[in-house]
Amino acid sequence: MKPSPLPATVAAAAATATVLNLSARAAEAADVNELIAKIKSTDDAVRGPAWQGAGPVGAPAVVPLGQVMTDADFEIARSAKRAIERIVRHAGRPGADADRKAVQTELVKLxxxxxxxxxxxxxxxxxxxxxxxxxxxxxxxxxxxxxxxxxxxxxxxxxxxxxxxxxxxxxxxxxxxxxxxxxxxxxxxxxxxxxxxxxxxxxxxxxxxxxx
Amino acid sequence: MHACQTGKHVYVEKPACGTIEEGKAMIRAARDNKICVQVGSQGRSQREAFFAHQYIANGMLGKVHTVKCWHYATPSDDNPVPDSEPPADLDWDLWLGPLPWRPFNQRYLHGVFRWLLESGGGQIRDRGAHVMSNALHFMNADNTGPVTIETKGRVPTRGLWDSAIEMEVTYQFKNPDWTLIWAQPGEMVPYFDRDRLKREGIREGYGAVYYGDKDKLVVWVGDGQVYTETKALEFQKPAGGVDVPKSPRFDHHEDWFEGIKTGRKTIMNIEGGVATANLCVLGNLSLILGRKLHWDPVKREIVGDEAARRLMSRPQRYPYTL
Missing domain, CATH: 1.25.10 (Leucine-rich Repeat Variant)
Structure with missing residues (x-):
C-alpha cells in the first residue's frame, strides 16, 4: 500500500519549520561570531560587557570560547574563560535542563x-x-x-x-x-x-x- | 577543625569559613570536641557596640524592620599583568593551598588576595564579616538566617580581581521578618563628631543604620572600632530591661578566655561566625549565578537550585583537604 501524500498544509508547515530552524541557527551563529569578535577586542570597554553578557548565548559559544582561552593576550584569554563561566551559570538555572545538557555536551568536547x-x-x-x-x-x-x-x-x-x-x-x-x-x-x-x-x-x- | 579535634580552644580569624559546607564542618568540630571558639569579628566586644545592642534590644527603635549597611567599593585591578614565575622565597603551592592550581600572578598578593572571589571575596567578605556580624548580634539572629538572598552588582571588566566593585545584597529574614541590606557603596552617614573622628581616626567609610518603626540608630565602623549615637550611649536600661552580652573589659580576647574557663558561649562563637560568613558567601553566590537564592536557615542549605547547591562546597586540592 502506497503511503498517502502529506496534506498540503502539513507539508507547508514542515517547510516553514525547516526555514525557521535554519534561521534560528543562522541567528545563533551570528550571536556567537559577534561574541567572539568582541571577546577578542583589546578594548576592555568592548570585551568586558561581552563576557559579562555571554550567558544567554549558550552552548554554541563554548567551544569557540575554549579556543580563545589560548589567545596570546592574557586579558582576552581571561575574558573567554569568564564568558564560559557566565554561560555555565546561566545554563544551570532552575528549569533550564535542556540548556544545561547542551552546555555540558560542549564542555565535554573541551x-x-x-x-x-x-x-x-x-x-x-x-x-x-x-x-x-x-x-x-x-x-x-x-x-x-x-x-x-x-x-x-x-x-x-x-x-x-x-x-x-x-x-x-x-x-x-x-x-x-x-x-x-x-x-x-x-x-x-x-x-x-x-x-x-x-x-x-x-x-x-x-x-x-x-x-x- | 584539626585544632578542635586535638582538644585545643580556637581563636579563628574572620570570615569563619570560605564555603557553606566548611562552616557546617567547623560547627560540628567545635561541638563534638566541646571546645571554645572565638571568631575574630571583634566588633561585638567593643564598648559602643554593647550600648547600641542594649538600646536596640530594649525596644528603643521599636520593631527593627531594616538594617542597611554601607561600605565603600571593592578596588579593581587597573594594572593587569601576565602570569609569571613566583618569587624564589614564595611557596606558591602552599599559598594556593586547597584552591585549584594555577600559575602565579603578581596580582594575587599580598593583601589583594581579598579582591578575588576564590581567595577573598571582596569587601563583603572582608568587612561584611564585621558589619553584618554586629547586625546578626544586635538582631539576636545568630541561629537564624535569611530565606532569600538577591544580589545586584558590577564586576570589573578587566584584570585578575573578580569581586564586585559595587554591589547590593538583599537578605530577607522571616519569623521575625526583617531585611538586611549590604550596599557598596550604599549611603554613608558621616560621623557626627568631626573632632573625635580626626582624633581617633574613625573609619566612617563603613557601618550600618538600624531602622525601627519608632526610630533609627546609626552604628559606625564595626570591627576593632565601633561607634554609635549619643542617645544609645546615654541610655539607662530600666529595671527588668533586657540584658545583652558584654565582653569582660570590652575585650574580645578576654571574652574568649572567659569562655574557655567557664564553658559559656563566647560573644562571637562559631555559630555566629558561620552565620555571618554564610551571609557573605551567599551574597557572592547570588552575584556570580545571577539569580535570587532560596535558603533554609535551619538546615543551612540552598534549596531549589541544584547548580547553586553544588557551590555550597568546593572540592579541595590534595593534600590541602578537610
Missing amino acids: LTHAAAPVRSHAAWMLSEIGDDAAVAPLAALLADGAVKEDARCALERIPGPAATRALKQAMAGAPEAFKYALAHSLRVRGETVEGYPSQKLVPTKQTGVKAA
Whole structure:
C-alpha cells in the first residue's frame, strides 16, 4: 500500500519549520561570531560587557570560547574563560535542563583540548553542571598528569553513583601517590576506603605535645 | 577543625569559613570536641557596640524592620599583568593551598588576595564579616538566617580581581521578618563628631543604620572600632530591661578566655561566625549565578537550585583537604 501524500498544509508547515530552524541557527551563529569578535577586542570597554553578557548565548559559544582561552593576550584569554563561566551559570538555572545538557555536551568536547588550562577549566565547569554524561570523559582525565587533580575534584562534586564508580575504578589502577587523593574524594562522597589516610594528618616528625 | 579535634580552644580569624559546607564542618568540630571558639569579628566586644545592642534590644527603635549597611567599593585591578614565575622565597603551592592550581600572578598578593572571589571575596567578605556580624548580634539572629538572598552588582571588566566593585545584597529574614541590606557603596552617614573622628581616626567609610518603626540608630565602623549615637550611649536600661552580652573589659580576647574557663558561649562563637560568613558567601553566590537564592536557615542549605547547591562546597586540592 502506497503511503498517502502529506496534506498540503502539513507539508507547508514542515517547510516553514525547516526555514525557521535554519534561521534560528543562522541567528545563533551570528550571536556567537559577534561574541567572539568582541571577546577578542583589546578594548576592555568592548570585551568586558561581552563576557559579562555571554550567558544567554549558550552552548554554541563554548567551544569557540575554549579556543580563545589560548589567545596570546592574557586579558582576552581571561575574558573567554569568564564568558564560559557566565554561560555555565546561566545554563544551570532552575528549569533550564535542556540548556544545561547542551552546555555540558560542549564542555565535554573541551576536555580533550590540546591546552591544559582549557581542559582544567572545562572540568571545573562540569563540576558545576555535569551529570552522568560527563563522568566517563572526566574519568579519562584521571590519567592526565596536567589536569588529573581538576578531574578528580570535578568527579567529587558531581552527584550520583556513576561518579562514585569512576573514582573507585580509578583507585584500582592509579599510581600509589594519587590513590590518597582518590580515597579522599570517595570519603567525601560517603564511601568507606581501607588505607590511604589523609596525608595531612600523618605525623611527619616526633612531637612532645600530648594529645588532649 | 584539626585544632578542635586535638582538644585545643580556637581563636579563628574572620570570615569563619570560605564555603557553606566548611562552616557546617567547623560547627560540628567545635561541638563534638566541646571546645571554645572565638571568631575574630571583634566588633561585638567593643564598648559602643554593647550600648547600641542594649538600646536596640530594649525596644528603643521599636520593631527593627531594616538594617542597611554601607561600605565603600571593592578596588579593581587597573594594572593587569601576565602570569609569571613566583618569587624564589614564595611557596606558591602552599599559598594556593586547597584552591585549584594555577600559575602565579603578581596580582594575587599580598593583601589583594581579598579582591578575588576564590581567595577573598571582596569587601563583603572582608568587612561584611564585621558589619553584618554586629547586625546578626544586635538582631539576636545568630541561629537564624535569611530565606532569600538577591544580589545586584558590577564586576570589573578587566584584570585578575573578580569581586564586585559595587554591589547590593538583599537578605530577607522571616519569623521575625526583617531585611538586611549590604550596599557598596550604599549611603554613608558621616560621623557626627568631626573632632573625635580626626582624633581617633574613625573609619566612617563603613557601618550600618538600624531602622525601627519608632526610630533609627546609626552604628559606625564595626570591627576593632565601633561607634554609635549619643542617645544609645546615654541610655539607662530600666529595671527588668533586657540584658545583652558584654565582653569582660570590652575585650574580645578576654571574652574568649572567659569562655574557655567557664564553658559559656563566647560573644562571637562559631555559630555566629558561620552565620555571618554564610551571609557573605551567599551574597557572592547570588552575584556570580545571577539569580535570587532560596535558603533554609535551619538546615543551612540552598534549596531549589541544584547548580547553586553544588557551590555550597568546593572540592579541595590534595593534600590541602578537610
